[in-house]
Amino acid sequence: MPELPDILAYLAALEPRVAGRKLEAVRLGSPFLLRSVSPPLAEASGRRVVRLSRLGKRVVFELEGGLRLVLHLMIAGRLHWKARGAKVGGRGALAAFDFEDGSLVLTEAGTKRRASLHLVRDAEVSHLDRGGLEVLDSDLPAFRAALARENHTVKRALTDPRLFSGIGNAYSDEILHRARLSPARLTSRLSEEETERLWHATRKTLAEWSDRLVGEARKSFPEKVTAFREGMAVHGRYGKPCPVCGTPIQRIVYAENESNYCPTCQTGGKLLADRALSQLLKGDWPKTLEELEERKLR
Numbered sequence: 001m002p003e004l005p006d007i008l009a010y011l012a013a014l015e016p017r018v019a020g021r022k023l024e025a026v027r028l029g030s031p032f033l034l035r036s037v038s039p040p041l042a043e044a045s046g047r048r049v050v051r052l053s054r055l056g057k058r059v060v061f062e063l064e065g066g067l068r069l070v071l072h073l074m075i076a077g078r079l080h081w082k083a084r085g086a087k088v089g090g091r092g093a094l095a096a097f098d099f100e101d102g103s104l105v106l107t108e109a110g111t112k113r114r115a116s117l118h119l120v121r122d123a124e125v126s127h128l129d130r131g132g133l134e135v136l137d138s139d140l141p142a143f144r145a146a147l148a149r150e151n152h153t154v155k156r157a158l159t160d161p162r163l164f165s166g167i168g169n170a171y172s173d174e175i176l177h178r179a180r181l182s183p184a185r186l187t188s189r190l191s192e193e194e195t196e197r198l199w200h201a202t203r204k205t206l207a208e209w210s211d212r213l214v215g216e217a218r219k220s221f222p223e224k225v226t227a228f229r230e231g232m233a234v235h236g237r238y239g240k241p242c243p244v245c246g247t248p249i250q251r252i253v254y255a256e257n258e259s260n261y262c263p264t265c266q267t268g269g270k271l272l273a274d275r276a277l278s279q280l281l282k283g284d285w286p287k288t289l290e291e292l293e294e295r296k297l298r
Contacts, residue, residue, distance in 0.1 A: 001075045003057060004136075004166030004206055006225050009213035010059055010079055011052050013221045017081060018049045018099055023063065025098045029088030033095055033106070036118040044069055044119055056130055056165045061097075068125050069097075070118040071106065077115035080105045081221040132165035135202050136210075143199040147187045154190065154198065155183035155259055167206070170227040173235040173260045175205045177242075182267045183252070183259040234260040 002010070025045050028034060034041060047063040054060065059079075061069040073079070077094075086103040088096045094115060097104040108115045118128060133146045146163045147154075157163055158172040167175070176183050179201035181194060190198070209229075216222065228236035233243050238251045242262040252259045252272050263269050 001057065001168045001227070002073050002077070002225050003168040003171050003227075004054075005171065005209040005213045006222070007054050007057060007059060007166065008210045009217040009222045009225070011054060012214045013081070013217040014052055014059075014079075014104070017102065017221075018061070018097075018104070019052060020048060020050075021099045021101070022046060022048050023061070023069075023097060023099060026069075027088050027096045027098065028094070029090070029096070030094045030113060032113045033115060033117050034119075035116045036120060039067065039119055039121065041117075041119050043067060054166070055125065055128060056132060056161055057168070058128065060125070062122075066122045068120055068122060070120060070125065070128055072116045073106075074108075074114035074116070076109040076112075078107050078109075078223075078225055080107060080223055130161035130165070132161045132163055134165050135167070135199075136206055138199075140196060140199050143202070144192075144195050147190065147195060147198075151186060151188040153183060154181055154185050154187055157187050158202070164202075167202070168227075169257045169259075170229075170232070170235045171205060171209065174209075174233055175202045177234045177244075177262060177266060178205055180265050182272065183261055184267075184272050234262060236260065 023044055023046070026041055044063060044067060047065055047067060049061050050064050051062040052060065053062060055070065057072065059071045063069065082103050082105050084098060084100070084102050086096055086105050087093065088105065092107045092109055093105055094108055094113070095106045095117065106115065120128070133142060135143060147157055149163060150157070152160065155172055155176065158167050158175060159169060173183070175198070179198045181198060213222070234249050237249045238260060239248050241247065242249055242265060245262065245264045247262050247264040249260055250263055250271060261267065261272065263271060
């Protein structure tokens, strides 16, 4: 799922292409994309884009006349800048937003249709806001208060859009590695020092990746947005050496996501139990890297 740095990159790429330009038409390749009925989508056509903005992980086109097109890419949605009039429908092309100099095409990989488009009036856009804290604009007390709202694992807390805005599976892994915290640590058990460390790690990770991706997007449209980036410390690097200590990166797989972590840097050498496998293996589940290596040799 595109997260805060990726959305900022899209906005940086879109700004010179659509800001101040007239949205000539919105063409839907899938009726399931549109999640609003009033005002009708046809009202967006012919209006200029006054401003581009972000609402959590959503891209917002602020149109003249007090309308806003709000686009959520979800897990597999991606944006592409194509020649004007690019086709929609088939092979995952869900919609095209036509401008004078080109068409912004939304695609979604796979068969599940999760991406969404809303057309709302300015006063209604707040209904789409999940309310999460914008960490780059926050101070430590606000961050601490957000963590304390519910008792979750720190991984789940960081990725909860009601608590924190724009953070998903990929960057939460990177944040926790930088903060030297286990993804399974409960927020209620974090010390003040650990909370402050997490706040700094969150801000630095998001700022550094945002600067990098925005810089790249200003050179060319980001056609290959991915959760697995060259230069990431742990996310998507299962089995590869930790860039800090060299320990093989481990992971916990659950549903469609996974947590990647370094046992040495984050969990004191302990392996976190994968829920399904640990229930299956019970007492045979390896507790340390040494036990895991011995099990592999057997």
